[in-house]
Amino acid sequence: MNKNFIFLILSFIFLFSCKKEEKKEEKREIGTYSIAQFMDNETVFGNSFSQDNSNLLVTSNRSGIFNIYTVPVAGGEFKAITNSDSSSVYAISYFPEDDRILFRMDDNGDEVFKLYLKKGDSIQRLTPAKNARAIFYNWANDDKSFYYASNQRDSRFMDLYKMDIESFTPKIVYENNEGYEVSAISNDGNYLALTKALNTNDSDLYLYNLKNKNLTKINQEKNANAAQDFSEDDRFLYYTTDAGSEFAYLMKYDIANKTSEKVLEKKWDIMGMGFSKNGKYRIVYVNEDAVNVVEVQDTETGENLELPNFENEFITGIGFSKDEKVAVLNVGGSHTPTNLYVYNLETKEVTKLTNVLNEEIAQEDLVEAEIIRYNSFDGLEIPAVYYKPLNASEANKVPALVWVHGGPGGQSRQNFSSFIQYLVNHGYAVLAVNNRGSSGYGKTFYQMDDQKHGEEDLKDVIEGKNWLVQQKDIDGGKIGIIGGSYGGFMTMAALTFAPEEFDAGVNLFGVTNWIRTLKSIPPWWESFKDALYLEMGDPYSQDSIRLKKISPLFHTEKVTKPLLVLQGSQDPRVLKVESDEIVEGVQKSGVPVEYVLFEDEGHGFVKKENQIEAYERTLQFLDKYLKGGETNPADSGTNPVEKIKVGTEKE
Numbered sequence: 001m002n003k004n005f006i007f008l009i010l011s012f013i014f015l016f017s018c019k020k021e022e023k024k025e026e027k028r029e030i031g032t033y034s035i036a037q038f039m040d041n042e043t044v045f046g047n048s049f050s051q052d053n054s055n056l057l058v059t060s061n062r063s064g065i066f067n068i069y070t071v072p073v074a075g076g077e078f079k080a081i082t083n084s085d086s087s088s089v090y091a092i093s094y095f096p097e098d099d100r101i102l103f104r105m106d107d108n109g110d111e112v113f114k115l116y117l118k119k120g121d122s123i124q125r126l127t128p129a130k131n132a133r134a135i136f137y138n139w140a141n142d143d144k145s146f147y148y149a150s151n152q153r154d155s156r157f158m159d160l161y162k163m164d165i166e167s168f169t170p171k172i173v174y175e176n177n178e179g180y181e182v183s184a185i186s187n188d189g190n191y192l193a194l195t196k197a198l199n200t201n202d203s204d205l206y207l208y209n210l211k212n213k214n215l216t217k218i219n220q221e222k223n224a225n226a227a228q229d230f231s232e233d234d235r236f237l238y239y240t241t242d243a244g245s246e247f248a249y250l251m252k253y254d255i256a257n258k259t260s261e262k263v264l265e266k267k268w269d270i271m272g273m274g275f276s277k278n279g280k281y282r283i284v285y286v287n288e289d290a291v292n293v294v295e296v297q298d299t300e301t302g303e304n305l306e307l308p309n310f311e312n313e314f315i316t317g318i319g320f321s322k323d324e325k326v327a328v329l330n331v332g333g334s335h336t337p338t339n340l341y342v343y344n345l346e347t348k349e350v351t352k353l354t355n356v357l358n359e360e361i362a363q364e365d366l367v368e369a370e371i372i373r374y375n376s377f378d379g380l381e382i383p384a385v386y387y388k389p390l391n392a393s394e395a396n397k398v399p400a401l402v403w404v405h406g407g408p409g410g411q412s413r414q415n416f417s418s419f420i421q422y423l424v425n426h427g428y429a430v431l432a433v434n435n436r437g438s439s440g441y442g443k444t445f446y447q448m449d450d451q452k453h454g455e456e457d458l459k460d461v462i463e464g465k466n467w468l469v470q471q472k473d474i475d476g477g478k479i480g481i482i483g484g485s486y487g488g489f490m491t492m493a494a495l496t497f498a499p500e501e502f503d504a505g506v507n508l509f510g511v512t513n514w515i516r517t518l519k520s521i522p523p524w525w526e527s528f529k530d531a532l533y534l535e536m537g538d539p540y541s542q543d544s545i546r547l548k549k550i551s552p553l554f555h556t557e558k559v560t561k562p563l564l565v566l567q568g569s570q571d572p573r574v575l576k577v578e579s580d581e582i583v584e585g586v587q588k589s590g591v592p593v594e595y596v597l598f599e600d601e602g603h604g605f606v607k608k609e610n611q612i613e614a615y616e617r618t619l620q621f622l623d624k625y626l627k628g629g630e631t632n633p634a635d636s637g638t639n640p641v642e643k644i645k646v647g648t649e650k651e
Contacts, residue, residue, distance in 0.1 A: 030390050031365045033425055035616045038418040039608050041337045042356040047319025047328050048093040049073070056328060056353065057081075057101060058340065059091045064608040066090055068103055068118070073326065073342050075351050081118060088606050092136050095165060096143035096322065104136065109570045109602020111522065115148060117168070126168055131155070133524050141187040147173070149182060156526035158182070160192070173210065179527035180206070183227035186234045191255070193227030193237055197531035200409055200450075201443050205239055207255065218253050218260065219243065224443060228272065232279030238263070240270050246442030250284065268293075269440060276320040281305065283318060287440045289371060290385060290413045292316045308343060308350050312336075328353075334369035334385075334414040335421075365390070367424045369414045374467040376436070377459045380448075383441060384464060385412050385432040387424045388473070397475040399626045400429040400468045402461055402502070404483030404490040408453060408535065411440045419615050426619055427627070431468055435460035435490075450535045451543070453514075454493040454550035461490055462501050477503070478626045482618075484508035485574060485603065492552035492582060499560045504625040506564045506618055509574045509603060512582040513554075514547040515539045522572045553578075556585030562592045562625040566614050568601030594621055 043066075046058030055070045060078065062069075066088035068081040081101060082089045092102040092115075101118040115134045117124040127134035132152035137160070139146045145165060149158035153175070160174040160182050174182065174192060183205075184193035194206040194215075205218045205225035219225045223243040228250070230237055235255060240248040249265035250273055264270065264284065272285035279299060286293040294315055296305040307315055310331050316338065317330035325346055332338030340353040357363065370386045392398045401423065405412045412432035420430050434441065435457045437449030449457045461481070469476035481502045483491045488510015495505045511517045518539040521529060537543030548554055563586055567579035576597070583595045596617050598610045605611050 028364075030425075031362050033361055033365070033422070035422050035612050035619070037358055037360050038422045038425075039612050039615070040358040041361070041418050042354065043337070044340060044354050044356060045330070045338075046091055046340070047317075048091065049321040049326065049328075050094050050099060051097055051322070053321050053323070053326055056340070056342065057091045057094050059089070061088075061606070061608060065606060068101065071340075071353050073351070073353075075353060082123075086600065093139070096139055100165075102136065102146070104134070106602075107570070108600045109568055109604070109606065111572050111602060124168070126163065127152075127170075133158075137182070137185060140189060147185055151524050155523040158524060158527075160185075162189075174208070176527075181527055184229055184237065186230045186237075187232065188234050191230070191234065191237075193230075193239070195225065195227065197528050198222060198534075199447075199531045200535045201242075201446055205241075207237060207253070216258065224248060229274045232275065238273055240273070242269075242443050246444060275299070276324050277322045278324055280324045281320060287411075290383070290411060290434070290440060292413075294318055305345075308341070308348075332416055334387075334416060335366040336363070337416045337418070365425065366421055371414070372431075372467070374463060376463045378456075380436060380460070382436070382460050382463065383434045384467075385414055385434075387420055387430040387432075389424050389427055389429060391427075392429060392473040394472045397473055398427050398429055399478035399480070399622070400431065400474050401622070402464050402468070402479065402481045403430050403432040404461055404481065404487035405432065405434070405438065406483075406485035406487055408437055408449065408486050409439050409446065410486065411438045413440075419611075422615055423619065423622075426623075428622065429468065429471075429474055431464050433461055433464040435464075451537055451546070453536065454489070454497065458490060458493050458497065461494060462498055465501060480504040480506065480622060480626050482506040482508070483510065485510060488574070489514075489552070493550065495559045495561055495563060496552040496555050497558065499558055502561060504562045504564075504622065506566070506621065507579075507582070508566045508614075509568060509571055509579065510565075511574055512552045512578050514551045515544055517574065517578065518547070520575060553582055553585060556582065557589055559586045559589055559591055562621070564594045564596070564618060564621040566596045566605075566617070567598070568603065568605065569597060569599045570602045573603045592625075 042060055042062050044058050044060040048057040054073055056073055058069050059066050060069050067084055068089055068091040069078040071078050087105050087108050089103055089105045092104055094101060103116050104113045106113045112133050115126045117126055129152040132150050134148055134150045137147040145162050148161055150161060151158050153159055157176040159172055159176050161170040162173045163170045180194040180196050182192055183195050190210055192208040194208050195203045197203050201224050202222050203225050207216045221243055223241055225239055225241045228238045236252040238252050241251055242248045248269045250263040250270050251260050252263050253260045266286050269287045271287045274283055282297045282299050284295045298305055313331050313333050313336055315329050315331055318327050320327045327343045329341040329343055330338050331341055337356045339356055342351045367387050372386045373381050373383050376382050389398050412434050424430055436445060437457050439446055465479050468474045468479055481491050481494050488507040491505045491507045492510055492512050494502050537547050539547055565579050565583050567576055569576050583593050586593050601610055605614055
């Protein structure tokens, strides 16, 4: 596992009861901000220290798209390392013993990543195969080479390679012919932890000996298993499992004795674990009710490391320097974009490196998230993340949106979102539902929507709307639905199969024809394909009957409410044709459809100019059809369709 331990950039909330008290006393005018102002909030992340700990390597979108920068650990100005104005560039790491830089880049969101070397002013592509994907794993323990995976040999499977950092000649380490996933690599390079997906929750876990080619299965029962890291001496493999439990807990496997023992268990999923470079610190991430809890243990003393306290903000991620003397902290909240701090573990000094909130936006005008729960149609409790405008009241009822996350199997979390804050700032309450099938609430809840998509999960979403209707400060006659990817599918399913429930819908690159989508998944998903088919259905079998039944594309005549569709042309997961055809189908019913196509985006929009266009168009659409009350345009007999293209189409 990567010894820098790639940390999650997720957010926390502060105590609702305290804030609620403040709101009662608060009487002031709330600022309203443009989407350009919100998108001027910077997104920055990175945890790679230079060899002398003087600089931190980060990725930031301050230029409009993601590029690489360095920033002094003592604080100071960012120095641009790359200046791409087309494809986003993502930093991986400094080289272990010098200031060369490793980074990755795809082609405008096509997800076919390549690895690159930056040395001085020169850039060298290290993985030259044109249509092959390359994913960095970690540096070898001797710091003379690194591991990466690529599907160059077979587009379906990711083989493991090792590349030395002098000649940059790759050598295949593990030829993957069975559809395994390499999850961890031992420090001595002799063992691999391999997983094999059985379904979208369960996986078998194996230990593979590269010397004698022996493959040892670790789990005995069918359950979720995920390798995390090897101990520094390679005696143990740490992994998470949910065997006999609703939630994942931490185990360690004794390689010599072939025995396992429980190490750590929480009331929620332990979703990640790893060691710092020399094994001094063990980092554990817990998914606690849609927030990320970070625990760091000193492995020498067994005591948890006392981390700095940040008023009204929380540490959501941590990464250590190679010598384990300094750490970079992610600090933020649902109402606060994430900043980077450096923490000196010897002096206890804390240095703030970034100030990502646009100075034109007042912090007190941003809305913190609240966790609420409501009962669904069958009594099942559904958790949701709720954002309410600061000026909403019984005397000033506001329109609302039900927000559906991606997936299937995703989760709406309490992380900062400029898009959500923009909508809330302009008077829309947002309820981000975690319908059945969402991760983070136990494996039973997670699997409750298997081969029931567009049915019971849709009912959960509708009950979320009903919860909003019951709130005294919500205008129950003005509620829309919005979502991306799987959330886009749910938006279309709601407008198609429950056309009277919502007053408008925003579909961001959503699936509308499950048969085509499941047949056209990217080739590198081959190892996960069978598991995906078990959850969704096999499009080459009788399951296709149900898949057609739940696919909105085949039922567009049922749509009666206005629709906005946003799509990236380079999307490898939800093809452009999905959005083309749903727009064409709904158009025939005389329902207003607006279509925004970004020629230089993939699955999600990462360029600021495109985000501004997409989110501003969304607000204009909602203002027209929710605040404006134009919710039954089909009666007019008109057929207003607006389609715009943004960006330059890829050659």
